[in-house]
Amino acid sequence: MKILVPLKRVADPDNANKVKIPASGATIETTGLEWKPNPFDEYALEAALRLTEDGKAPKVRAGEVVVVTFGPKETETTLRAALATGADRAIRVDAADDKLDGHLVARALKALVEREKPDLVLMGKQAVDGDSNQVGQILAEQLDYPMATFAATMKEEAGGLLVGREVDGGVITLRVKFPAVVTVDLRIVAPTSVYSMKTAPAFKYNDGVRFAALPAIMAAKKKPLAEVKLADLAADQGLRVTYHGFQAPPARKAGIKVKDVTDLVNRLKNEAKAL
Amino acid sequence: MSTQAQNRYKADLREIRFLLFEQFKLGSLLGQAPFDSWGTDEVNMVLDQAYKFVCDVLGPLNQSGDREGCRLENGQVHEPSGFKGAWDALYEAQYKTIATDPAHGGQGAPHMLQVITEEMITGANTAFSMYPGLAYGAAEVIQQFGTAAQKDRYLHAMMFGKYGGTMCLTEPHAGSDVGSSRSVAKKIGDGKYKITGTKIFISAGDHTMAENIVHLVLARVEGAPAGTKGLSLFIVPKFRVNDDGTVGARNDVNVGSIEHKMGINGSATCVLNFGENDDCIGELVGTTENMGMSQMFLLMNGARISVGVQGVAVASFAYLNALEYAKDRKQGAPMTSWKDPTVPRVAIIEHADVRRMLLEMKSKVEGIRALVMKLACHQDNVRFYRGKDDEKVAYHQGQVDLLVPLVKAYGSDQAFRVCELAIQTYGGAGYIKDYPVEQAARDAKVFSIYEGTNHIQAMDLVGRKLGQHGGKNLQAFVSDVATFVAQNDKHPVLGAAIKELGGAQEALAGMAMRLLMWFQTGRIALVPLAANRFLEMMSETAVAWLLLDGARIAVDALAALPAGEESARERAFYEGKKHAALFFARNVLPNVKKSAEILALEDQSPLDMPTDGFATV
Ligand SMILES: Cc1cc2nc3c(=O)[nH]c(=O)nc-3n(C[C@H](O)[C@H](O)[C@H](O)COP(=O)(O)OP(=O)(O)OC[C@H]3O[C@@H](n4cnc5c(N)ncnc54)[C@H](O)[C@@H]3O)c2cc1C
Numbered sequence: 001m002k003i004l005v006p007l008k009r010v011a012d013p014d015n016a017n018k019v020k021i022p023a024s025g026a027t028i029e030t031t032g033l034e035w036k037p038n039p040f041d042e043y044a045l046e047a048a049l050r051l052t053e054d055g056k057a058p059k060v061r062a063g064e065v066v067v068v069t070f071g072p073k074e075t076e077t078t079l080r081a082a083l084a085t086g087a088d089r090a091i092r093v094d095a096a097d098d099k100l101d102g103h104l105v106a107r108a109l110k111a112l113v114e115r116e117k118p119d120l121v122l123m124g125k126q127a128v129d130g131d132s133n134q135v136g137q138i139l140a141e142q143l144d145y146p147m148a149t150f151a152a153t154m155k156e157e158a159g160g161l162l163v164g165r166e167v168d169g170g171v172i173t174l175r176v177k178f179p180a181v182v183t184v185d186l187r188i189v190a191p192t193s194v195y196s197m198k199t200a201p202a203f204k205y206n207d208g209v210r211f212a213a214l215p216a217i218m219a220a221k222k223k224p225l226a227e228v229k230l231a232d233l234a235a236d237q238g239l240r241v242t243y244h245g246f247q248a249p250p251a252r253k254a255g256i257k258v259k260d261v262t263d264l265v266n267r268l269k270n271e272a273k274a275l
Numbered sequence: 276m277s278t279q280a281q282n283r284y285k286a287d288l289r290e291i292r293f294l295l296f297e298q299f300k301l302g303s304l305l306g307q308a309p310f311d312s313w314g315t316d317e318v319n320m321v322l323d324q325a326y327k328f329v330c331d332v333l334g335p336l337n338q339s340g341d342r343e344g345c346r347l348e349n350g351q352v353h354e355p356s357g358f359k360g361a362w363d364a365l366y367e368a369q370y371k372t373i374a375t376d377p378a379h380g381g382q383g384a385p386h387m388l389q390v391i392t393e394e395m396i397t398g399a400n401t402a403f404s405m406y407p408g409l410a411y412g413a414a415e416v417i418q419q420f421g422t423a424a425q426k427d428r429y430l431h432a433m434m435f436g437k438y439g440g441t442m443c444l445t446e447p448h449a450g451s452d453v454g455s456s457r458s459v460a461k462k463i464g465d466g467k468y469k470i471t472g473t474k475i476f477i478s479a480g481d482h483t484m485a486e487n488i489v490h491l492v493l494a495r496v497e498g499a500p501a502g503t504k505g506l507s508l509f510i511v512p513k514f515r516v517n518d519d520g521t522v523g524a525r526n527d528v529n530v531g532s533i534e535h536k537m538g539i540n541g542s543a544t545c546v547l548n549f550g551e552n553d554d555c556i557g558e559l560v561g562t563t564e565n566m567g568m569s570q571m572f573l574l575m576n577g578a579r580i581s582v583g584v585q586g587v588a589v590a591s592f593a594y595l596n597a598l599e600y601a602k603d604r605k606q607g608a609p610m611t612s613w614k615d616p617t618v619p620r621v622a623i624i625e626h627a628d629v630r631r632m633l634l635e636m637k638s639k640v641e642g643i644r645a646l647v648m649k650l651a652c653h654q655d656n657v658r659f660y661r662g663k664d665d666e667k668v669a670y671h672q673g674q675v676d677l678l679v680p681l682v683k684a685y686g687s688d689q690a691f692r693v694c695e696l697a698i699q700t701y702g703g704a705g706y707i708k709d710y711p712v713e714q715a716a717r718d719a720k721v722f723s724i725y726e727g728t729n730h731i732q733a734m735d736l737v738g739r740k741l742g743q744h745g746g747k748n749l750q751a752f753v754s755d756v757a758t759f760v761a762q763n764d765k766h767p768v769l770g771a772a773i774k775e776l777g778g779a780q781e782a783l784a785g786m787a788m789r790l791l792m793w794f795q796t797g798r799i800a801l802v803p804l805a806a807n808r809f810l811e812m813m814s815e816t817a818v819a820w821l822l823l824d825g826a827r828i829a830v831d832a833l834a835a836l837p838a839g840e841e842s843a844r845e846r847a848f849y850e851g852k853k854h855a856a857l858f859f860a861r862n863v864l865p866n867v868k869k870s871a872e873i874l875a876l877e878d879q880s881p882l883d884m885p886t887d888g889f890a891t892v
Contacts, residue, residue, distance in 0.1 A: 032844030
């Protein structure tokens with residue numbers, strides 16, 4: 001099986017208060033930010049690795065995982081980390097962070113999918129910076145591929161996957177035929193969430209994503225990492241989303257004590273305009 | 276991911292990268308033998324991945340391991356829940372063998388990187404780190420001194436988590452005084468001995484994480500001389516190992532009890548009884564008897580550095596948590612309007628005294644980390660110049676030897692003090708178990724005690740290290756500081772502080788002469804009274820030097836930064852380096868001269884004091 005996993009780096013969500021907006025409000029200041037791979041993308045990578053190995057120790061690769069990211073040279077750090085974790089090959093689409101939106105990324109990914117011809121595009125359900133939750137859906141639409149979002153479980157079948165999707169109030173199971181686009185949710189990295197046809201039914205993975213072992217970190221540099229120009233993938237680099245300005249959320253004001261319920265209702269109505 | 280338990284560990288990776296690349300110029304060693312396979316990218320990736328690993332795997336077990344502690348049931352010690360999974364994950368990731376010779380399956384990384392990965396492992400979970408730490412230390416002894424067969428049998432298993440390991444020196448009557456050991460080895464031929472004796476306080480003495488545990492036991496072969504020179508070192512496995520490498524029958528090694536301690540409660544500290552049934556079989560490490568102490572010293576050198584690293588690790592943990600709390604906790608009004616009850620309350624980090632505590636913690640944590648890094652840098656240079664330049668090897672090895680007691684003792688003494696300051700910074704919350712700093716203080720206290728108490732370290736410094744190679748090592752150290760002072764004492768920002776360093780260095784050199792004079796004029800009784808203070812003087816001089824050297828780099832970097840919002844973060848970082856150095860130079864470094872003045876008084880009151888005079892009880 002060949003799987004394409006798009007990865008995005010995001011400003012470290014644990015240090016969100018370090019994200020600064022200059023007085024002009026024209027951009028978000030990104031220099032000096034600590035970057036991390038988007039957690040949902042890491043889950044997608046873990047799921048992809050599980051689908052392409054036989055699950056036994058020592059883990060034997062039985063398929064190919066190609067990771068791709070969009071961004072400047074520094075984003076290769078994210079790709080190298082993915083290679084160290086087990087991905088076989090990486091592609092960086094050279095682009096400036098602020099010249100991208102979900103639609104453009106999806107269009108470029110479409111061209112890449114047509115080149116790479118993976119059986120499956122496996123991606124995070126959303127990136128935790130913008131929380132847009134749209135690239136997977138747009139990509140599937142553009143490719144006219146079957147799609148399953150918010151996957152919590154995946155079981156490989158001949159020519160496709162049985163996907164358990166997280167929905168309000170439970171899990172719904174969909175059968176998708178390859179080639180397909182699947183976006184994953186947090187529970188995809190539970191010990192029994194992903195089974196390839198080679199994995200023994202009783203096999204349990206460690207909970208969570210795997211860690212890069214030291215020898216793999218040392219070997220990551222020797223794995224192929226290709227650079228592709230955005231223009232080669234998307235002739236039209238127009239953006240659907242334009243930003244007019246950035247503003248930090250207003251600091252929370254101190255609360256007040258209300259006299260009684262009438263006072264509360266009045267204030268909700270007249271001051272907060274919530275009723 | 277199973278994060279019911281929270282990770283509280285954090286590291287300042289920017290500061291670590293500064294030390295590695297800007298101050299200690301790791302880049303200049305990379306890519307060349309013996310570090311050929313290491314480049315900047317690899318180092319950076321290891322920092323990121325190791326940090327992620329310890330936060331996800333080890334950190335969440337730190338508090339739970341402390342609460343749960345260890346249990347002894349039917350002669351078997353059980354470590355806290357989750358430790359076994361962490362053990363497996365650590366060995367799968369292979370961080371323990373990062374600096375190990377590739378010939379033994381390691382990655383041959385520079386020690387400068389290793390001390391950082393060790394700091395992360397220990398900082399995230401000190402108690403856990405004891406188990407792999409001792410296994411690795413014991414493996415190193417076998418690597419260095421074991422026979423080919425012993426290496427075959429034990430080395431790989433101990434380096435890669437299949438077997439654990441311990442170092443068994445301490446006995447009820449032999450603590451600091453190792454030479455009083457009463458454990459006995461009776462030769463039974465074929466390099467094998469029957470061991471009898473009781474060892475106490477043995478860290479990682481038993482657990483269920485590995486399928487076997489290799490105890491390295493100091494004991495006296497029957498008829499060997501008294502004292503340390505009659506001690507030999509033995510490999511005593513928990514389960515005997517068959518010739519084909521499989522684990523065989525149980526050896527006669529039994530856990531008598533486990534200690535209930537102030538801290539590192541997740542680390543099993545065991546009483547081990549060897550040969551209760553006269554059936555404890557051990558084999559001599561190597562082939563020569565009575566070499567035990569010098570062999571153990573190899574382990575102890577590494578272990579002493581590790582204890583210093585433990586100190587920085589826990590101090591850094593406490594500092595960064597206190598910093599976070601200080602930015603969050605609102606209390607009181609700004610000094611300028613302290614009487615006005617209507618002004619908004621400020622975060623406590625706005626208060627001058629809280630800032631003082633934070634800066635003291637920062638300067639000590641970063642200063643001691645720099646001292647550890649300097650030691651590691653000398654170790655790396657020894658490896659780099661070996662076989663190429665004997666003089667350089669001798670110089671760097673000399674500095675390693677000299678700095679080991681400083682790193683161990685100053686690093687551990689200050690770690691406890693930093694933890695105490697962190698508790699003070701929190702206020703009442705710091706004393707409460709919901710917050711992580713009280714555990715840090717409890718965990719840190721033992722660092723000044725084990726691996727040779729800090730007084731033993733101080734005596735090692737003044738009694739052995741100062742005179743080593745005819746005093747050459749100390750002279751080289753003092754002259755390195757003097758050169759730095761001469762080159763920088765007109766620095767526009769740091770000049771005054773660097774002059775203070777010059778004064779400290781002279782006071783230190785003067786005090787070293789005075790110690791020598793005491794030795795020569797039969798006033799040796801004064802030496803132990805001065806030893807701890809001398810070690811502190813030398814450590815503070817070294818730390819101030821390294822902090823000021825870092826500040827010099829920071830000041831240059833500040834001048835080169837472009838103006839504007841874009842570089843605000845970098846500017847703040849370098850300003851932080853500068854102010855930490857200035858704070859230390861102005862508030863701590865003057866102690867060095869003061870200490871020299873105090874020691875010049877040659878006070879002997881502790882000796883003049885009649886023992887019955889301490890109290891009438
Ligand atoms: C949690 C923990 C883990 C440990 N792990 C291990 C381990 O894995 N393996 C192992 O072998 N040991 C271990 N130890 C033992 C440790 O190394 C000893 O406790 C230490 O060496 C001190 O010995 P002692 O406790 O007998 O104290 P003592 O030697 O009795 O010392 C008591 C005091 O007297 C001072 N003193 C002693 N002798 C002198 C002297 N000659 N001159 C001046 N002052 C002196 C000491 O500095 C100290 O202040 C551990 C201890 C603890 C608490």
